[in-house]
Amino acid sequence: MSTSVDFLLWVRGPGFDIALVVFLIGIVIRLLEVLILGRKPDFAEPRGAELGAGLRTLVTRTLPEQGSFRRSPFTVVGGYIWHIGFFISLFLFIPHIELINATIGLSWPGIASNLVDAVAAVTIVTLVAMLFSRMSHPVKRYLSGPEDYLTWLVTILPMITGYLAYHRMIDPYPLALGLHILSVEILMVVFPFTKLMHAFTFFIARWYNGAMAGRRGVQS
């Protein structure tokens, strides 16, 4: 690994392959680990159907309950901003779409790069603010362990390296691009072993919550 190009070639070659293997195997294992556990049969006569209520909760939990919003507006709004910003940066930035198109053949329209740039800046700032909130809010500080800070770090790193690469603030460019790809690979590798898994399991969690409440006739 003598030059930045060698580094880039490694991260987008073997590095990417390793990350992909860990990411995919990890996620599939985690999901099956959860799902295969199953549920005991429920003999209580249902008041409502599980399916509709479960699916509704899947959607409705995206919006905060009013009282929680009033009590923790920062967590809610900050959470929205950075999640949306992250997804815009990830999926609407044209080079990313190109990458996805080149690897799996799916494509969709992107948005102007300078707009993504602004979104990314806001996302980074919000993530930093979220970190401060995590370190200062009594509940979040109490709950947080090394994993919470690790996942924060591996989430913000691709944003920062992407921002730096886009603005060419790391020299030479192959190094910038390589660091960006590497940071994404770190994210992919860390993903299945941490709370980042919520990106997949929250579907299951919301569904169970909604279904179990729906069975009792409550829309949770």
Added chain:
Amino acid sequence: MQKLQDIAVRVETKEGSDSTIDHSNAIPVMHEVLHALKRLKERGDVTSIDLNSMPFGPGDEETLLSYLGCGEVTIELQSLGKSRICETFYPGVWLVDHYNATGDRIALSIEINRVPEIVRSQPEDISDAIIRLEQQLNPDSTA
């Protein structure tokens, strides 16, 4: 030998017409010119814009030059090759086009000034002129 710039490069457009594609890099330069012209009027500031450093696409330079056009004054300079200096449609905006002895363009710039600097007689040349004129008038006074 035919020079490269003599090979007619035609930019193909959808209609196949001769009109050039506008890569829209000419307009920002025109804005820069406008601001420079205002500064010239208000504060007497002189501005020079080097067109060689512009990221022009095919047709952009042509578009810009056709926007500027050629106005009342055209000056031809003969020094280390030819130079063509003309005032554009917009007084105070000059196009300064330098060529070398073999006829290749060596610099192209827009100067926003009352008269381009290079047109003014230079003090060194004036001194030199005085000496030469004196020599002419009094061939014996200097050895």
Added chain:
Amino acid sequence: MSEATLERGMNAFREQMDAPIASFFSSCVNCGMCAEACLFYTETGDPRYTPINKLEPLRRVWEQEYTLWGKVKSVLGLSQPVTDELLEEWESLIYDGCTLCGRCSMVCPVGNDISYMIRHAREGFVAAGYSPEGMKGASRRAVTIGSPMGVKYPALAAQIKHVEADSGLQIPVDVEGVDYMALLSSMEIMNFPEYLEALARIFKQAGVTWTISSEAFEATNAGIQIGSSDIARELVNRVVVAAEKLKVKYVISPECGHAYTAIRWEGPNLIGRPYSFKVVHILELLDELRASGRLKTEGMDETRLTFHDPCQIVRKGGVLEPPRNLLKMVASEFVDMHDAREMNWCCGGGGGVSANERAEELRLKVFKRKKTQLDELNVETLVTACANCRLVIEEGLEEYRMEIPVVGLTEMLAEHLVEDKSE
């Protein structure tokens, strides 16, 4: 004599693990929003009361034994084991600091049903011997005497006689083949006998055939509260046996929150089969009678009043509309609290907390939440439909020197019943 051990607790934790719990733990991002939904946090400001934190022991079992990665971490010595010390420390969080009200389950952005997990986590705590003395006592009394408050049938028989004398109505006991078998909670027997009288009067007017079983009249289930399915099963089974013996079509759950959860939702799963009868909450039945025109009332209560939604009946029981339908019949100045229906705040005494003497100070402290809600409304009367809520709220109001009478909805309806002139 067997004894509670950490090993039995761990085994119970393992046994409780299912896909919902695994998905919930996988999804938690420690955002802390559940804290804001929990009155134990909002009223104390102590982050230990954050709902998801109360599950740390169960979470460790999940991570270390039900995830591949967690197993690796354990082998590498990167994870902290569940110890007696941990359970001892957490006992006060999961019993004193949680009423199983389920409000947190409604707000979690990733959809975690935290109270579901707490209910399951208590299985491990109780098996490991970490449950509050008050709840242990209630369980022992429920199993040995038949009621957590130590009420035996003779006490009920005395109350029945008393009510019969007062009202001139007959209370049917152990009558076979009737439609309904009514259950009572000990609190209703001892503290609110008006409920029994109200039932008798309403059922007479509506022509409902009903009975009380002398063998299984107690609706409450200390096993559900302490979190032991084994004890809960024994208690539920008594009701099932009695109801099947009397061949009733319905069993009526009284105005008691966790009794409804126990008999309606958990019961069939505890005994491992569906019932041969149906379970209705008294409010459901009354609402049905109202809808079919069999419940007739007269006069309107014109005092400004509000309704406290008992968590287990409304949010976790699904009896959402009946209380309001019924209140409309008899109250003209009904107002809802700011957070009402499925988002209502708990009284602070559910989930066995009211049976746990050592939690009393905390319970009264978190009652401030209900106080705030009531202060906002400035009501003259508070109606509810759970004997436990009623008792807890009355104590709370007394503590904060608020003079608001607390009324059971069934009794309130009975007061406005159209008197049958034919007799």
Added chain:
Amino acid sequence: MAEERNPMAKTLGESLRQSGVSRRGFLKFCSATASMMALPPTMVSAVAESLEKAKRPSVIWLSFQECTGCTESLTRSHSPTVENLIFDYVSLDYHHTLQVASGSAAEAAREAAMHDNEGKYLVVVDGSIPLGNPGFSTIAGISNLQMLEETVAGAAAVVAVGSCAAFGGLPHAKPNPTGAVSVSEIVKDKPVVNVSGCPPIPTVITGVLAHFLTFGSLPELDSLGRPMVFFGKSIHDRCYRRPFYDKGLFAETFDDEGARKGWCLFRLGCKGPMTYNACATTKWNQGASWPVESGHGCLGCSEPDFWDTGGFYNALSIPDSDVIRNAAYVVGAGVALGAAAGALNRRKQSKAASKHETVTIDDLDKKS
């Protein structure tokens, strides 16, 4: 006579004036020079002031493992032409391809220039230096390494012209059979300017020489030793097709509608985003065109190892592997492992259930 042999004795201002060039002509020369050095027009007076006093430096041009493309490029320089360059800017005392002298006379010229201008001359190198075996490339029986070392010893600075000299270039491409290295890997004690490109833009070569002539120093360099004025911005940032990139309009093939409309060539493997060079503004062949303008993506020739970046027609960030096929295998493996993990969990669950001892009211207490 001494003056004749040593052109550095006279300043540029003096020599121009002697040859009858007016001050106005000198200023024109300065404008062209400033433009060539990519300096802003406000610098013209500073350029004039320096050039007035500047002396033509002696330049020794060494060619090692190269293809003469760099020299070819230099001779295509139009501003100034190579004749201008040699007459006006530098004293090119040694250059294989261009010099008239040959054999021992040529080597004697090199040695004379080195001797006469000790510590002041400029060494220009094109081509890489083979370290694998000195015999791979020799001139007059002297290995490239030896010639470089002895020539550089008395030089003021070294200009590595072309990607071979700057970064090893094609000879350095995998598997690098000659063990080729760049100039900067050998020359550690002299300033080295890398004028990379395959070939470098002629104006950039002359611009660097003009800078040395004008200011007597080397221009500001980037982290790869390249002059910032020419290599400070990426092709992508100065590309006239950039607006198409920002709008997501890409040519898919070299002859499709998008290609005809001049859309972005990113999908066709353009390395513009990673490449730093002045092509987009300086262009080639008297400003006639440059690769992207002629419809082909940038190859990234001015970057290190451009030959080994995984194909000229693949975008730089795209993984090499067949992701879909790999993913299918991986997910398959994941399902197998996940099913096994799930089965283990089920076993644990049911084992716990079978070990369950009924909790009775008699064992609520923990005996200590």
